[in-house]
Amino acid sequence: MRTIIFRFTAPYLTSLMVLFSIFVLLRGHNEPGGGFIGGLIAASAFAIYGIACGVDPVRRALYFHPMAIAGAGLMLAVLAGCLSIPYGTQFMTGLWSFPEILGGDIALSTPMFFDIGVYLVVVGSISSIALALEERDSD
Numbered sequence: 001m002r003t004i005i006f007r008f009t010a011p012y013l014t015s016l017m018v019l020f021s022i023f024v025l026l027r028g029h030n031e032p033g034g035g036f037i038g039g040l041i042a043a044s045a046f047a048i049y050g051i052a053c054g055v056d057p058v059r060r061a062l063y064f065h066p067m068a069i070a071g072a073g074l075m076l077a078v079l080a081g082c083l084s085i086p087y088g089t090q091f092m093t094g095l096w097s098f099p100e101i102l103g104g105d106i107a108l109s110t111p112m113f114f115d116i117g118v119y120l121v122v123v124g125s126i127s128s129i130a131l132a133l134e135e136r137d138s139d
Contacts, residue, residue, distance in 0.1 A: 002052065010052030014061075017045030025119050035115035039122025046123075047130040055135050058127075066128035073120025080113035 021041035028034025050058040062069070084093035096109045 006052050010049050014045040014049040017048070018042050021045065021119075025115060028115055035118030036122055039119040040126065042119070042123045043126035043130065046127045047134075050131060050134045055131050058131060062127065066124045066131065068124070070121045070124025070128070073117045073122075073124060075117070076120065077114050077117030080110045080117060083110050083113075 018041075021038040023038075024033040024041060025035055025038030028038065046058050046062065049061065064072075081092040084091060084095055087093075087095065089095075092110075092114075094109055094111045096107060098105045098107055100106075
């Protein structure tokens with residue numbers, strides 16, 4: 001299914017879907033969404049791009065190997081959970097910090113870093129599966 005229209009619109013659709021997945025990731029603390037759903041949207045975007053343009057352009061767009069992305073996400077999620085231990089609280093207790101950046105307070109929290117880790121795990125693992133299936137079909 002590599003029609004000229006699909007190949008032309010796939011990069012734009014992929015860009016919009018990745019942007020929307022980041023929006024869903026960041027709003028997931030207070031409203032529905034979060035790392036898992038955002039990661040599925042981003043992985044779906046890369047799968048669409050792979051169907052339209054092939055596996056090699058997707059691998060170049062991801063820059064890192066998908067399993068390396070998943071591993072980094074898993075490390076970030078575990079680290080977000082372990083950050084509460086030095087403070088004498090239980091594992092996975094949420095901690096917040098409000099540093100002043102460019103004249104405004106930015107809320108940073110361990111739940112946000114955990115969600116980003118889950119996002120990276122889902123993007124890496126699902127993209128790896130999708131790219132492996134696409135490579136198998138193109139042989």
